[in-house]
Amino acid sequence: NAGVTQTPKFQVLKTGQSMTLQCAQDMNHNSMYWYRQDPGMGLRLIYYSASEGTTDKGEVPNGYNVSRLNKREFSLRLESAAPSQTSVYFCASSGHIMNTEAFFGQGTRLTVV
Amino acid sequence: GQQLNQSPQSMFIQEGEDVSMNCTSSSIFNTWLWYKQEPGEGPVLLIALYKAGELTSNGRLTAQFGITRKDSFLNISASIPSDVGIYFCAGQLRGSQGNLIFGKGTKLSVKP
Numbered sequence: 107n108a109g110v111t112q113t114p115k116f117q118v119l120k121t122g123q124s125m126t127l128q129c130a131q132d133m134n135h136n137s138m139y140w141y142r143q144d145p146g147m148g149l150r151l152i153y154y155s156a157s158e159g160t161t162d163k164g165e166v167p168n169g170y171n172v173s174r175l176n177k178r179e180f181s182l183r184l185e186s187a188a189p190s191q192t193s194v195y196f197c198a199s200s201g202h203i204m205n206t207e208a209f210f211g212q213g214t215r216l217t218v219v
Numbered sequence: 220g221q222q223l224n225q226s227p228q229s230m231f232i233q234e235g236e237d238v239s240m241n242c243t244s245s246s247i248f249n250t251w252l253w254y255k256q257e258p259g260e261g262p263v264l265l266i267a268l269y270k271a272g273e274l275t276s277n278g279r280l281t282a283q284f285g286i287t288r289k290d291s292f293l294n295i296s297a298s299i300p301s302d303v304g305i306y307f308c309a310g311q312l313r314g315s316q317g318n319l320i321f322g323k324g325t326k327l328s329v330k331p
Binding site: 139148150165 | 307
C-alpha cells in the first residue's frame with residue numbers, strides 16, 4: 107500500500123528551467139495538496155484541489171501552476187525556476203476537503219542554482 | 220497570513236522524561252492536528268482533535284484541543300530514543316476549507 111508517491115525525490119535546476127513534480131495517491135482520496143517546507147518555516151500551502159477538476163490557490167501560489175490530471179494524480183509545475191523556489195515540496199491527500207487528516211508523500215528536495 | 224505560535228522550538232531531554240509542547244493562535248480553529256516528521260520523510264499524523272476540550276491519547280501521546288479553540292498541546296510520556304523528530308501542530312481555521320496552517324515545529328532530541 108504505497109499511499110502518496112512523489113517523483114522525483116531530488117532535483118537540481120538552473121534558474122529559468124522548468125519542471126513538473128508528480129504526485130499520485132492510491133487511497134481514493136478526493137482532495138490533494140501541494141506544500142513547500144523551508145527551514146524554520148513549517149509547511150506552507152501552495153495549491154490544493156478539493157476534488158477532481160478543481161484547483162485553488164493556497165498561501166504561496168506565485169511561480170507555480172498545478173494540474174489535477176485525474177482523481178489519483180496532482181502535479182506541480184515550475185515554469186521558470188528561481189533560487190527562491192529552492193525548498194522541499196510535499197504532496198498530500200485527504201478523503202475530502204473538510205477532512206483535514208492529510209497523508210503526506212516523502213517529499214521532493216529541489217535546488218535551484 | 221495566519222500564524223500558529225508553536226513552542227518550544229527545540230527540546231533536549233533525557234530518555235524517560237515527559238515532554239510537553241503547545242501551539243497558540245489569536246484565531247479560532249475547527250480542527251487541531253499533531254504531526255511528527257523524521258529526517259527525509261513527510262509528516263505523519265499522530266493525533267487529530269475536532270472538539271473544544273477534547274482530550275485524545277495515542278499510546279504515550281496525549282493531545283488536547285483548548286477550550287477557547289485557540290490552542291492545543293501535545294504531551295509525550297516516558298520518552299524513548301525513537302521519539303526524536305520534529306513535531307508540528309496544524310490547524311484548520313473556522314470558516315475555511317482545505318488550508319491547514321502549520322506551526323514552525325518543535326525539534327525533539329532524546330539522550331539515551
